[in-house]
Amino acid sequence: MSIARAGPDDCSVGVPVYRGRFGTPQAERLLWRAGFGPREGEAESLAKLGLDGAVRALVNPGPEKLVGPRPHDDKGRRLAPADAWGHDHCWWLDRMVRTSRPLVERMTLVWHDWFATSNDGVGSQRLMLRQNQLFRSHALGSFARLLLDVTHDPAMLLWLNGTENDKDAPNENYAREMMELFTLGADRGAYTEHDVREQARALTGWRNRWSAGRGDYDFHFDRSRHDPGVKRVFAKSGRFDWRDAGHLCVQHPLHPSFFVTKLWSYFVPVPPDRTTLRGLEEVYRRGWQVKPVVQAILTHPAVYDGPRMVKPPIVFTAGLLRRIGAGITTTDWAWIGSLCGQQLFYPPNVAGWDDSRWLDTATFRGRWIAVERLLQGRQHDPGKPPKDWPTTAGGVFARSAAFWNAPELSAETKSTLHQVAQLALADARNGEWKQQQYPVLLGNALRQLIAISPDVQTS
Amino acid sequence: MTRIACDECTRAATARAVAGRGLPVVEPGMPTPAGTGLTRRTFVARSLGLALSVYGAGKLSLFDGGIAEAATGAPGPVLVTVFLEGGADALSLLAPVGDPLYRKLRPNLAVTGGAPFIADARLSWHPALAPLAQLDGEGKVAVCPAIGYDHPDQSHFTSRHFWEVGATDPRLLTGWLGRYLDATGRPDNPLQGLSLGGTLQPSLATARVPVAAIDGPGQYDFWVPGVWGEVEARMLDAMDSLGRLRSGDAAFATAANVTRQSATLRRQLLPFASDKGISSPVQYPSGDDSFPKQLQGLAAMIAAGLPLHCVALQASGEYDTHAGQKAALTPALNMTAASLFAFQRDLEARGIADRVLTLVWSEFGRRAEENGSGGTDHGAAGAAFLIGSRVSSGQVGEFPGLASLDADGNVKATADFRGVYCALLEQWFGFDADRIVPSGGRFQRPKLVA
Numbered sequence: 001m002s003i004a005r006a007g008p009d010d011c012s013v014g015v016p017v018y019r020g021r022f023g024t025p026q027a028e029r030l031l032w033r034a035g036f037g038p039r040e041g042e043a044e045s046l047a048k049l050g051l052d053g054a055v056r057a058l059v060n061p062g063p064e065k066l067v068g069p070r071p072h073d074d075k076g077r078r079l080a081p082a083d084a085w086g087h088d089h090c091w092w093l094d095r096m097v098r099t100s101r102p103l104v105e106r107m108t109l110v111w112h113d114w115f116a117t118s119n120d121g122v123g124s125q126r127l128m129l130r131q132n133q134l135f136r137s138h139a140l141g142s143f144a145r146l147l148l149d150v151t152h153d154p155a156m157l158l159w160l161n162g163t164e165n166d167k168d169a170p171n172e173n174y175a176r177e178m179m180e181l182f183t184l185g186a187d188r189g190a191y192t193e194h195d196v197r198e199q200a201r202a203l204t205g206w207r208n209r210w211s212a213g214r215g216d217y218d219f220h221f222d223r224s225r226h227d228p229g230v231k232r233v234f235a236k237s238g239r240f241d242w243r244d245a246g247h248l249c250v251q252h253p254l255h256p257s258f259f260v261t262k263l264w265s266y267f268v269p270v271p272p273d274r275t276t277l278r279g280l281e282e283v284y285r286r287g288w289q290v291k292p293v294v295q296a297i298l299t300h301p302a303v304y305d306g307p308r309m310v311k312p313p314i315v316f317t318a319g320l321l322r323r324i325g326a327g328i329t330t331t332d333w334a335w336i337g338s339l340c341g342q343q344l345f346y347p348p349n350v351a352g353w354d355d356s357r358w359l360d361t362a363t364f365r366g367r368w369i370a371v372e373r374l375l376q377g378r379q380h381d382p383g384k385p386p387k388d389w390p391t392t393a394g395g396v397f398a399r400s401a402a403f404w405n406a407p408e409l410s411a412e413t414k415s416t417l418h419q420v421a422q423l424a425l426a427d428a429r430n431g432e433w434k435q436q437q438y439p440v441l442l443g444n445a446l447r448q449l450i451a452i453s454p455d456v457q458t459s
Numbered sequence: 460m461t462r463i464a465c466d467e468c469t470r471a472a473t474a475r476a477v478a479g480r481g482l483p484v485v486e487p488g489m490p491t492p493a494g495t496g497l498t499r500r501t502f503v504a505r506s507l508g509l510a511l512s513v514y515g516a517g518k519l520s521l522f523d524g525g526i527a528e529a530a531t532g533a534p535g536p537v538l539v540t541v542f543l544e545g546g547a548d549a550l551s552l553l554a555p556v557g558d559p560l561y562r563k564l565r566p567n568l569a570v571t572g573g574a575p576f577i578a579d580a581r582l583s584w585h586p587a588l589a590p591l592a593q594l595d596g597e598g599k600v601a602v603c604p605a606i607g608y609d610h611p612d613q614s615h616f617t618s619r620h621f622w623e624v625g626a627t628d629p630r631l632l633t634g635w636l637g638r639y640l641d642a643t644g645r646p647d648n649p650l651q652g653l654s655l656g657g658t659l660q661p662s663l664a665t666a667r668v669p670v671a672a673i674d675g676p677g678q679y680d681f682w683v684p685g686v687w688g689e690v691e692a693r694m695l696d697a698m699d700s701l702g703r704l705r706s707g708d709a710a711f712a713t714a715a716n717v718t719r720q721s722a723t724l725r726r727q728l729l730p731f732a733s734d735k736g737i738s739s740p741v742q743y744p745s746g747d748d749s750f751p752k753q754l755q756g757l758a759a760m761i762a763a764g765l766p767l768h769c770v771a772l773q774a775s776g777e778y779d780t781h782a783g784q785k786a787a788l789t790p791a792l793n794m795t796a797a798s799l800f801a802f803q804r805d806l807e808a809r810g811i812a813d814r815v816l817t818l819v820w821s822e823f824g825r826r827a828e829e830n831g832s833g834g835t836d837h838g839a840a841g842a843a844f845l846i847g848s849r850v851s852s853g854q855v856g857e858f859p860g861l862a863s864l865d866a867d868g869n870v871k872a873t874a875d876f877r878g879v880y881c882a883l884l885e886q887w888f889g890f891d892a893d894r895i896v897p898s899g900g901r902f903q904r905p906k907l908v909a
Contacts, residue, residue, distance in 0.1 A: 120777075121777075160781075161781045161782050161832055161834075164781070164782045164831070164832035164834075165832075166831050166832075168831055169830050169831015169832065170830070170831070171781055171782070171830050171831070171832050171834070171836065172781075172830075172836045172837070173779075173781045173836070176613070176614070176837070180614050180616075181616075186612075186614045186616065186617050186629075187612075187617060187629050193613060193867055196613075269709070269710060307708050307709055307710060308708050308709075308710040308711055309710050310710045310713060310714060338657070339657075339674075341657065341658050348658075349544075349615070349616075350615075351615075351616050354658075357658070357659060357664075359713055359714060359717040360654070360658060360659040360670075360671070360672040360717060361649060361671045361672050361673060361679075361717060361720050361721045361724050362654070362657055362658060362659075362671075362672035362673050362674060363657075363658060363672070364717045364718065364720075364721045365673075365679065365681065365721060368681055368721075372682065372683050372684065375683060375684055375685075376684050377684075379683075379684045379685030379686075380685060381685070382685065410704075410706075412704050412705075412706075413701070413704060416697070416700045416701060416704065417697070419700070420693055420694070420696070420697040420700065423693050424689070424690050424693040424694075427689045427690070427693070434689075438689075438690055440685075441685065441686055441687065441688070441690035441691075442690055442693075444683060444684070444685035444686045445683060445686045445690055445691070445693070445694040445697075448683045448686070448694065449694060449697050449701065452701075452718070453701055454701065454704060454706070454711045454712075454714035454715045454718065455711070457714040458708075458710040458711050458714055
């Protein structure tokens with residue numbers, strides 16, 4: 001690792017920059033952290049751009065192109081993400097798989113987790129998709145602007161009772177989470193219970209209508225329901241409204257450190273050192289822009305020299321699909337996502353998913369099922385071995401690895417899987433039909449084991 | 460001979476893979492193995508018998524520990540914790556109908572019509588909690604009407620974290636039950652700390668010993684299309700081998716560990732690996748709700764002798780009732796109380812009720828005064844319940860009355876959750892609580908176990 005001052009066209013002044021080798025393994029890690037893993041050949045071509053070029057390409061991707069087979073449900077019908085259960089999850093998963101702008105999609109996922117809204121509380125896939133589009137359009141833009149737009153986003157207004165926050169009867173739900181989870185953080189001395197109540201007053205006035213046919217609609221600001229009085233927030237006084245509430249949060253001296261630390265945690269599993277933290281804060285303070293902070297994080301040595309991360313379930317799943325060039329052909333992905341601990345549009349609560357605890361015995365089985373589902377219809381029939389199917393442990397292993405486009409595996413993992421292969425082939429010694437079928441059964445089993453190995457669960 | 464494995468045949472092969480050496484080898488095309496179609500209970504009993512014979516043969520070392528402990532050791536006490544997520548409104552669960560301020564503070568939301576609470580005539584049960592009132596009448600419930608801690612935090616996540624880790628320490632990363640299991644648990648028994656329902660409950664987070672999370676006991680299988688027989692057995696064994704991979708990298712080590720734990724858990728739950736539902740001596744609430752099903756599976760697992768020790772799960776419903784509280788609370792409490800009631804009756808019918816104690820808790824109570832959305836905002840002291848045949852019934856702390864609210868207009872705590880934890884560790888598990896709860900000596904221990 002080397003630390004260098006950034007060049008003149010680089011905005012990450014003061015933030016350490018990776019200067020080691022940037023080859024295919026580094027490009028592959030970048031694609032996992034900043035997207036959903038490489039398609040065939042993608043890491044190799046990204047590596048040719050060098051670190052700065054690669055990161056620049058990711059943060060400035062140009063118009064989106066969707067590459068690959070179109071998604072459909074189990075009966076071949078188009079997805080209905082606004083209406084049918086689970087289609088919302090599959091629709092977004094498809095976009096993660098087919099997009100030409102992986103970082104934009106990954107940042108959309110970051111905002112979904114950051115401003116975690118669950119359709120369990122909103123009850124409208126249409127409004128959830130509208131919020132999803134908001135996150136996508138602000139993916140790498142201004143956080144200050146994003147915060148304001150989220151504040152009156154219909155799904156958020158329903159989720160945290162924004163349209164029930166009335167001048168005569170304030171509802172604190174959004175005010176509290178806005179400070180605790182979205183901008184300042186708990187237990188840092190950034191705000192008091194009094195600030196929560198005063199911010200709730202500032203945020204009064206949003207309304208919507210409801211009808212049996214249309215559900216919740218007509219989200220609007222109703223001045224007559226807004227509390228116009230003087231509020232005192234963070235020791236400042238004024239006739240604050242919802243815009244002021246947002247500005248007060250992003251201008252709070254403790255906001256930049258909260259923002260950059262939280263954003264960093266999506267890309268690197270260990271906290272930033274002091275120099276990095278200060279540098280990132282400085283970049284962010286220049287105008288609350290997301291892009292330069294992300295750019296500085298993605299060129300940081302910790303991404304390339306630092307520890308591995310457990311891939312979030314949806315990244316793991318999208319990554320496997322990308323790896324073999326497969327499209328969405330079933331809506332099983334929705335319940336499988338839930339088994340893995342990450343059903344899109346249904347985060348567990350307003351704090352989002354716990355990125356430090358993706359793996360336990362239940363979610364591991366979810367990932368196993370994700371791999372198994374992907375293998376359905378793609379396995380070889382042991383009764384009809386393909387021509388020239390190998391009969392040695394090494395040969396069968398190589399075929400199974402090639403199915404996944406040869407993911408990087410540690411020497412220990414390879415040798416473990418080789419031993420499994422040797423034992424399974426030894427079992428076949430006492431039967432002629434076994435000698436014919438076991439190499440194929442083994443090939444199928446090794447596909448599963450490779451994809452579920454600790455090497456592929458992490459990046 | 461050609462066939463792609465169907466579900467049935469993979470399951471048969473799975474059973475063979477572990478029950479192993481004493482059984483006829485199942486190959487593709489062979490008939491379904493004997494034992495399929497037996498009732499659940501006999502199947503369980505026979506499977507455990509098979510499992511023990513495997514243990515006798517000394518072939519499957521990881522499998523041995525859990526089942527051996529289950530079969531040979533005296534069955535230990537089980538603590539079940541049930542979390543009401545979102546901050547359940549204590550003033551609706553146990554409505555202070557005898558407090559003159561109740562109707563003033565809750566003009567729209569005051570709860571009426573429930574059974575009186577035996578230990579304090581000012582309080583009455585929410586009508587939907589009638590099953591708990593009935594158990595209370597049988598002396599099987601202890602109630603904490605105002606439980607919390609000093610300097611209450613009104614954040615869901617901070618306050619829940621405090622309860623989960625058993626300390627008002629935002630940096631503590633192990634759960635209070637996790638630390639207990641670290642001190643007393645085994646390195647080879649994930650079932651000792653069991654989360655039901657998708658993901659691990661933080662109270663069970665350990666630093667040392669394995670714990671498990673499952674949806675239910677009957678669904679923990681691992682199959683792959685186009686893989687069966689001996690090769691499938693090798694594949695499942697490979698989960699252990701991958702799980703034993705060592706690495707200095709924390710994320711890699713986590714992935715390897717969970718692979719090994721899943722392999723162990725799969726073997727532990729094999730007795731439940733048939734497609735048949737669990738047969739219970741009592742009726743549980745029907746429908747899609749997972750809570751009664753989880754409790755039903757839990758009773759069956761305890762009855763089958765699986766080595767469970769601490770169990771954590773979430774109750775039915777969502778309790779963050781900022782709006783529409785009345786309509787939201789009734790069905791949630793109905794399902795939760797009816798399920799807990801069925802669970803208690805199930806344990807009684809199976810003759811294991813003396814081994815199980817259930818703690819129902821929430822991260823905080825709600826504001827005494829209702830808000831304008833037909834709901835209530837975050838408060839301080841909340842309600843907790845202990846249920847079980849050996850519970851010392853009555854109340855822990857008392858309802859402090861609505862005339863003495865704190866500066867934020869919230870009910871003040873009259874019992875500390877850490878005192879309850881200490882009492883459970885000492886009186887239920889017979890373990891020194893000061894080793895688990897930081898500064899545990901500071902907290903008064905209520906008498907919880909009769």
